[in-house]
Amino acid sequence: MSLFSLGLVRAIVGQILGMLTGMATTMLIRVMLGLPAWAAEPSWTVGAIFSIIGALWAVGALSDWAKWMKGEETPMHHGPPEGKPAWTRYFGVDYNHKVIGVQYTVWGIFLLLVGGTMALIFRTELAESGRQFLSLELYNNFIGMHGFIMIFAILLGIGGMANYLVPLMLGAEDMAFPRLNALGFWFNVPGSLLLLSSLFIGGWDAGWTAYPPLSARGPIGYQLFFLGVFAVGLSSIVGSLNLLVTILQMRPKGMSLFKMPIFCWAVFATSLIQLTATQLIGLSFLMVSTQRALGMGFFDPGLPGATLMTGLGDPILFQHLFWFYSHPAVYIFILPGLGIISELLPVFSRKPLFGYKWIALSSLAIAIVGFLVWGHHMFVSGYAPVLRYAFMYSSLLVAVPTGVKFFSWLGTLWGGKLTFETPMLFVLGAISVFLIGGLSGPILGTVPSDLPLHDTYFVVGHFHATMFGGFVFPFFAALYFWFPKVTGRMYNETLGKIHFAIMTPAFWVQTLGQMGVGVMGMRRRIADYDPTLGGGSIEAWQLSITIAGFLIGFGVLLMLWNFFQSAEVGVLAGDNPWRSRSPEWQIPSPIPEHSFASPMVVHGEPYDYGLPEPYVAFAAAGDD
Amino acid sequence: MSVATLGHQADHGHADGHDDSQAAYLERTRRNRLGMWLFFASEAFIFIGLLAARFYLWVDEGGQMMRPELDQVVGLIVTVVLLLSSYFMNRAEVSIANNNRRDFLWSLVITAILGTIFLVGVIIFEWGMLPFIFEGHLKPSDGVFGAVVFGMTGMHALHVLSGIVLIGNVWWLGRKGHFSAERHWGVEATAIYWHYVDLVWIFFYPALYLIGHAYGVGH
Amino acid sequence: MSERKKPVAKAKVKAGIYRTGYIVAIILAVVTGVEYYIATHFNSFAVMMLLGLVKAYFVVNYFMHIKTLWTEEESH
Numbered sequence: 001m002s003l004f005s006l007g008l009v010r011a012i013v014g015q016i017l018g019m020l021t022g023m024a025t026t027m028l029i030r031v032m033l034g035l036p037a038w039a040a041e042p043s044w045t046v047g048a049i050f051s052i053i054g055a056l057w058a059v060g061a062l063s064d065w066a067k068w069m070k071g072e073e074t075p076m077h078h079g080p081p082e083g084k085p086a087w088t089r090y091f092g093v094d095y096n097h098k099v100i101g102v103q104y105t106v107w108g109i110f111l112l113l114v115g116g117t118m119a120l121i122f123r124t125e126l127a128e129s130g131r132q133f134l135s136l137e138l139y140n141n142f143i144g145m146h147g148f149i150m151i152f153a154i155l156l157g158i159g160g161m162a163n164y165l166v167p168l169m170l171g172a173e174d175m176a177f178p179r180l181n182a183l184g185f186w187f188n189v190p191g192s193l194l195l196l197s198s199l200f201i202g203g204w205d206a207g208w209t210a211y212p213p214l215s216a217r218g219p220i221g222y223q224l225f226f227l228g229v230f231a232v233g234l235s236s237i238v239g240s241l242n243l244l245v246t247i248l249q250m251r252p253k254g255m256s257l258f259k260m261p262i263f264c265w266a267v268f269a270t271s272l273i274q275l276t277a278t279q280l281i282g283l284s285f286l287m288v289s290t291q292r293a294l295g296m297g298f299f300d301p302g303l304p305g306a307t308l309m310t311g312l313g314d315p316i317l318f319q320h321l322f323w324f325y326s327h328p329a330v331y332i333f334i335l336p337g338l339g340i341i342s343e344l345l346p347v348f349s350r351k352p353l354f355g356y357k358w359i360a361l362s363s364l365a366i367a368i369v370g371f372l373v374w375g376h377h378m379f380v381s382g383y384a385p386v387l388r389y390a391f392m393y394s395s396l397l398v399a400v401p402t403g404v405k406f407f408s409w410l411g412t413l414w415g416g417k418l419t420f421e422t423p424m425l426f427v428l429g430a431i432s433v434f435l436i437g438g439l440s441g442p443i444l445g446t447v448p449s450d451l452p453l454h455d456t457y458f459v460v461g462h463f464h465a466t467m468f469g470g471f472v473f474p475f476f477a478a479l480y481f482w483f484p485k486v487t488g489r490m491y492n493e494t495l496g497k498i499h500f501a502i503m504t505p506a507f508w509v510q511t512l513g514q515m516g517v518g519v520m521g522m523r524r525r526i527a528d529y530d531p532t533l534g535g536g537s538i539e540a541w542q543l544s545i546t547i548a549g550f551l552i553g554f555g556v557l558l559m560l561w562n563f564f565q566s567a568e569v570g571v572l573a574g575d576n577p578w579r580s581r582s583p584e585w586q587i588p589s590p591i592p593e594h595s596f597a598s599p600m601v602v603h604g605e606p607y608d609y610g611l612p613e614p615y616v617a618f619a620a621a622g623d624d
Numbered sequence: 625m626s627v628a629t630l631g632h633q634a635d636h637g638h639a640d641g642h643d644d645s646q647a648a649y650l651e652r653t654r655r656n657r658l659g660m661w662l663f664f665a666s667e668a669f670i671f672i673g674l675l676a677a678r679f680y681l682w683v684d685e686g687g688q689m690m691r692p693e694l695d696q697v698v699g700l701i702v703t704v705v706l707l708l709s710s711y712f713m714n715r716a717e718v719s720i721a722n723n724n725r726r727d728f729l730w731s732l733v734i735t736a737i738l739g740t741i742f743l744v745g746v747i748i749f750e751w752g753m754l755p756f757i758f759e760g761h762l763k764p765s766d767g768v769f770g771a772v773v774f775g776m777t778g779m780h781a782l783h784v785l786s787g788i789v790l791i792g793n794v795w796w797l798g799r800k801g802h803f804s805a806e807r808h809w810g811v812e813a814t815a816i817y818w819h820y821v822d823l824v825w826i827f828f829y830p831a832l833y834l835i836g837h838a839y840g841v842g843h
Numbered sequence: 844m845s846e847r848k849k850p851v852a853k854a855k856v857k858a859g860i861y862r863t864g865y866i867v868a869i870i871l872a873v874v875t876g877v878e879y880y881i882a883t884h885f886n887s888f889a890v891m892m893l894l895g896l897v898k899a900y901f902v903v904n905y906f907m908h909i910k911t912l913w914t915e916e917e918s919h
Contacts, residue, residue, distance in 0.1 A: 068810075071797045176655050241662045249655050275662060279669040287677070287775065295765030296774060298677065302767060308682065308690055308839060309767045317680050321673055661912060689888065700879055707875065711868035714906045718860050819906040826898045829875075830891040834882030 005084055007092025008189070011059040015190050018054020022047035044201065044220050045293050048194055048227040055190035060093045061183045076178070079593050093186065095178035098591060100185050101164025102486065105479075107185075108156030109560070111192055115149035116553055118142045122527075127546040128539055129531035139527040140205035141221075145195070147208030148225070151329070152192050152232055154467070157475050158336045159185070159239050162267045164482070166243055168584035168591070169261040171252045171600030171616065176245040184239040191231030198224035207525050209322065212299040212315050216291050223292065226285040233278045236332075240271035240278075247271075252616075254602035261582055261606050262359055266339025269363035273328045273335075273370060281325035284318055319381055323374035330463075331370040334470025335363055338405055338434075340478045341427050345409055346607040347580045348424035349416025353607040355408045362401035369397050376445050380454050388447050395445035402438060406431075421578075422496030426477035429504040434469025436511055437462060455525075458518030465511040473504075476559065483563060484573030488590040491570060495562040499555045506551035513545040581606060581615040646806060653809045660813055664820050671824050674776050678831055681768040689836035692769040694761055695749065699833040702745040703825065706784075709738035710822040713791075717815040720798070723805040732795040735818065739788045746781055761841050769841065776828055783821045790814045867905045874898050 003009050026046040027037040056062050064074045076095060080086040089099055090106075122142045125134040134142070163185075167175055175181045198204060202219025215222050247268050251260065290296040291313075299318045302311015346353045353359065375383070375391030409431060418424070440462040443449045453459065476499075483491050518524075520534035520541075531539055576585040583600060584591070596618065604613040682690045716731035747753045751774070752760015764774040794814045797803065803811055878894045881887065903909050 069793050069797075071800055071802050177659060180659075237666050241659055241666065244662055245655055245659045249658060275666045276669045279666055280673050283670050283673040287771075290764075290775065291771070294774075296771035297765065297767060298681070298771045298775070307767065308684065308692070308769050309841060311767045312681065313768050313771065314681060317677060320680075321677070324673075657911060661909070696879075696883075700875075703875060704872065707868065707871045710871075710902065710906055711864055714864045714867075715861060718864060722860055816907045819902055823899055823902050823907075826902065827895050830878060830882065830895055834878060835886075835888050835891050837886070 005092075006088060007059040009091075011055040011186065011189050012193070014058020015051045015055035015193060017058070019047040019051035021054065022050030025050070040220050041223065041293055045223045045227070045289065048224050051194065052187075052190045052227065052231050055193075056183065056186055059186055059189075061186040064179050093182045095174070095182055096593065097163050097167050097175045097178065097181060098486075098595070100181050101160050101162075103160075103185050104156050104163055104188075105160030107188060107192070108153045108160055111149050111153035111156060112556070114196070115146050115153055116556065118146040118149070120549055120553055122146070123546040123549045125527065126529075127543050129529055129542075131528055134527065136527055137203065137205060140207070140525070141199060141203035143525055144204060144206065144208045144210070145199065148195060148229065149192070150467075151208070151333075152188065152195065154333045154471050155232060155236055156188060157471065158270065158332070159188075159235070161263075161336055161340070161475070161478055162243055162270075163239070164486075165584065166246060166264055166267055167250070168587075168595055169264055169582060170246065170250055170255065171583050171596055172246060172250040173594060173596065175242050176250055177242050180238050180242050184235045184242065187231045187235035187238075191228045191235065193228075194224045194231065195228035198222070198228065209326070210285070210288070211322075212288055212291070212318050215288050216299060223289060226289045229285055230282050233282045236274045236278045240274035243267055243271045244275065252600045252602060258357060258360065259602060259606065261343060262353060262356065263336070263339040263343045265360040266335045266342070266363050269367040270332050270335040272364075273332050273367050277325040277328040277332075277371070279325075280321050281329075284321035284325075287321070288318065316378070316381055316383060319378050320374070323377045324371075327374040327377060328367070328370040330466065330470075331366050334434075334466060335366060337430065337470045337472075337474035339363065340474040341409060341430055342405070342412075343582075344423055344427045344477060344481060345412045346609055347578050347582075348419055348421065348427070349412055350609045351412055351416040351607075352605070352609060353408070354411030354414075355404070356605075356607065358404050359408050362404040365401040366398060369394065369401070373398060376450070379447055379450050392445060392447050396442055398445075399438070399442060406435070406438075421480075422491070422493060422500060423477045423481035423578075425497065425500040425504075426473050426480065429500060429507075430469050430473030430477065432469075432504070433465055433473055433507060433511070436508070437465030437467075437469050440465065440515060453518065455523055456518035457514045457522045457524055460524050461511045461514030461516075461518060464514065468507055468511070476503075479559070479563070481578065482584075483566070484577050485584060485589045485591065487567045487570070488573060489566055489570030490573045490577065491566040492562050495558060499558045499562070502551050502558070503555035506548040506555070510545050510548040510552065513541050513548065517541050517545070581609065583616045586614075586616065586618070649807055649809075653812075656809055656813065660816060664816075667820070670779065671827070674772075674779060675827065675831055678772045678776065681772055682836060684837075684839075690839050691832070691834075691836035692762060692773065692841045693838040694773070694833055694841075696833065698745055698749045699829065702742045702750075703829045705738050705745065706742045706822055706825050709735045709742070710819055712738065713815050713818045717808075717811055720803050720808045720811050721805055725798075728803075728811075729795060729798055732791055732798065736788050736791045736795070739784055739791065739818075743781060743784055743788070746777055750777060766841070769839070773832060776832060780821070780824055780828055783824070787814070787818045787821050790817060863905055867901050870901055871898055 004013075023043045023046070026039075026043045030039065030042070031037050067074050078096070080089045081092065081094075089096075090103060094100065094103075119142075122134060122139055125132050125139060163175065163181065167173070198221035201221050201224065203221040204210065204215065204225045205218055206214040210222065210225070247260070247264055251257075257265075287296070287298045291298055291300060297311060297313040299315045300311060300313040301315075302313065306312050342353060342359050372394040373391060375387055376395040379388055379391075420428075440458070444453060444459060444462055480491060480496055483489075517529075517534070517538055520538055522529050522533060522538065529538065529542075534541065573589055575587065575589055578585065584595075587595060587597075598618045600616050601619055602616050604611065604615050606615045608615070679689070684690050712731045712735040716728050716735060719725075719728035719731060749758050750760065752758055752762075762770045762773055764770050791814055794803075794811055797810065874894055874897055878891065881890055881894075
């Protein structure tokens with residue numbers, strides 16, 4: 001078997017060749033126009049665009065569409081590729097949603113490790129005051145890079161959970177558009193590689209928000225970063241489109257929207273945001289990109305006395321467009337996680353989910369209200385003061401549907417027969433962490449308390465609490481919970497509990513520590529701080545945050561080791577180790593190529609634990 | 625798993641299984657159609673974003689809405705050409721649905737030609753890309769006027785171009801007898817995409833050419 | 844006899860099928876003309892957007908047949 005039969009290898013080679021082709025094309029055009037052949041900015045930009053197409057072409061994600069354009073039939077291929085070992089399908093284009101879900105998840109965890117490593121590097125720098133080993137440029141690059149790599153990792157993690165679980169929960173054979181699904185995953189590979197490689201051509205140093213004018217004048221790395229985000233954004237858009245069509249049109253008979261497993265509602269709400277808002281971050285980055293490459297001064301005010309013909313661009317416009325995506329984006333990140341919490345709690349409480357309809361609608365409400373709150377990131381940016389009131393009240397409104405979720409979780413736990421396996425522990429950890437994030441939110445959403453705290457580490461602490469509570473903890477819970485379904489084997493429970501016992505307190509220390517140093521006056525994104533802050537105690541706080549960070553990293557490695565081990569030697573899990581009512585647990589583990597041997601029929605409610613009537617059953621073969 | 629159950633799966637689960645019945649085709653088309661409209665909804669946000677930028681930036685010191693003085697004749701001609709192309713695209717779709725192959729193919733050709741005229745009108749006469757034929761009014765670097773005009777028309781032109789490529793592809797497949805009155809999702813998708821591009825221009829045309837006080841840009 | 848009738852009937856259908864297209868195209872052209880006239884004489888943002896919406900309605904409804912999204916139909 002040659003190395004090139006692996007799609008991933010072909011994608012990387014295709015990306016490099018595409019980059020070179022794009023650069024050569026640019027140089028050719030420049031020579032024809034009588035300009036000097038080499039100019040870094042256009043060459044790298046066009047090269048990056050070609051590199052994305054090159055990677056997709058080489059891996060084969062576009063070949064079926066090319067055949068359609070030629071009028072050829074493309075019958076669906078099922079099962080592993082012919083003449084190759086079965087595992088190779090995970091490294092190439094495969095149309096099975098279960099394979100794509102695993103691809104998403106694994107690539108997401110890979111990025112999680114890369115982004116986490118960067119965080120640990122600059123956390124080590126921050127452990128004491130003064131400058132130790134990181135150059136200021138590298139520090140700036142790492143904080144921005146940590147941010148965006150983690151965003152990619154989260155988007156991939158969500159894509160993994162949604163792609164794997166939604167068709168199973170709906171009893172569908174696959175997603176509505178399997179080819180689009182594969183393309184959606186493969187966009188991420190050139191996207192994240194572009195982002196990572198931007199470090200080597202000067203990087204980008206304005207932090208993850210990439211505000212102009214800094215981003216409009218910084219090194220060339222910005223162009224690769226913009227295009228990397230563009231590619232991953234396209235993945236978000238086609239992925240969410242696919243999920244929406246799947247949820248709306250591929251439910252079995254008898255499963256109304258309010259009878260779906262609750263996770264599907266969370267994915268539905270998330271997909272609505274992803275489908276629409278993502279375009280705005282693409283647009284805002286595209287505008288900066290064209291300002292850099294073609295001098296289109298959207299955000300360039302020009303010289304004093306400039307007219308509409310010579311300037312008058314406005315950097316504030318960038319912030320509006322950017323946050324119109326990037327605030328709803330945090331709801332993209334947390335809604336699936338909150339869905340996982342609601343999904344898992346009834347299983348481990350052996351009780352119905354409290355207030356199913358309210359939970360379902362609260363996801364939708366968060367998604368809709370989320371579109372109206374972007375301005376609370378701009379309280380100190382200098383827009384019309386009256387907007388502060390509007391955005392303050394709309395932001396505080398988010399607390400209502402989030403509160404609905406919290407009370408429903410409490411109601412579900414109340415009087416339940418609780419058992420504390422690792423997934424349940426992570427769910428409870430998620431609730432505790434998300435509570436910290438949630439309670440620190442109104443402080444930042446209220447104008448008077450935001451003004452002194454803006455751009456301090458308090459924001460960092462709040463943000464990490466919402467991301468860990470809303471994504472990381474539930475994601476880990478989901479990994480533990482569905483691991484037996486994916487591999488057919490049980491993970492090591494003791495190691496899982498140790499992971500939880502290390503990570504949860506460590507994270508509490510980290511997030512509360514970050515908020516603490518923020519209140520002391522530590523500004524975010526600054527490589528150094530005054531050791532006299534907080535009455536001289538800040539260095540101790542910083543050191544404990546760093547130690548907590550390393551402990552979290554250790555916990556994650558422990559989990560991965562656990563998974564690698566257990567996939568080989570774990571005890572066989574059986575079809576339904578958690579005694580769940582959800583459809584995916586009523587079929588064999590690991591799931592066969594065609595998930596459902598016979599069509600699914602909906603009988604009862606998804607979370608009626610304790611009632612004998614099952615949620616779904618399967619018609620005997622041939623009897624339909 | 626028996627063959628019979630697999631066959632059943634194909635018509636209720638598979639996105640594009642081996643089931644070749646008309647019912648399965650309609651089911652897939654229904655899904656494709658929803659996907660297409662969701663794609664439009666998504667794209668709408670990029671165009672609304674551009675419109676928002678236009679109304680945010682094209683304001684003078686007094687807060688008055690402004691616009692650069694573009695060539696009104698060019699604007700009106702390309703707008704009419706694009707609306708006309710939409711009519712012929714519709715005619716193509718209606719023709720294939722009624723099995724009128726000749727009309728179908730000719731309508732596609734006319735649509736593509738009108739689309740190309742629109743593109744040429746924008747590139748040569750609005751952008752002034754070929755200065756020896758026509759000197760344009762604005763350069764991309766001409767302040768917010770240049771940035772927004774080129775941003776909006778550029779994003780739209782990209783969609784027109786992809787639409788023309790799709791129409792060409794549909795025409796080529798149509799000549800090979802690829803579509804029928806019962807099965808022509810490819811034609812329908814291209815048609816509604818083309819109408820969508822037209823729809824965007826319906827809002828871009830007044831935003832660029834008609835709304836606000838004209839501000840002389842000279843040559 | 845039936846053979847003779849057929850082409851007539853077919854032609855009738857054919858004339859009918861394009862009628863919606865003609866009418867919509869003419870309406871769009873007229874509204875565009877009105878738009879241009881109003882813009883050069885009155886300069887009103889609200890009227891412009893309103894006329895844009897009118898045109899959009901005709902395109903979305905008659906050219907893009909948005910109704911097919913929620914109606915069960917045979918392909919036309």
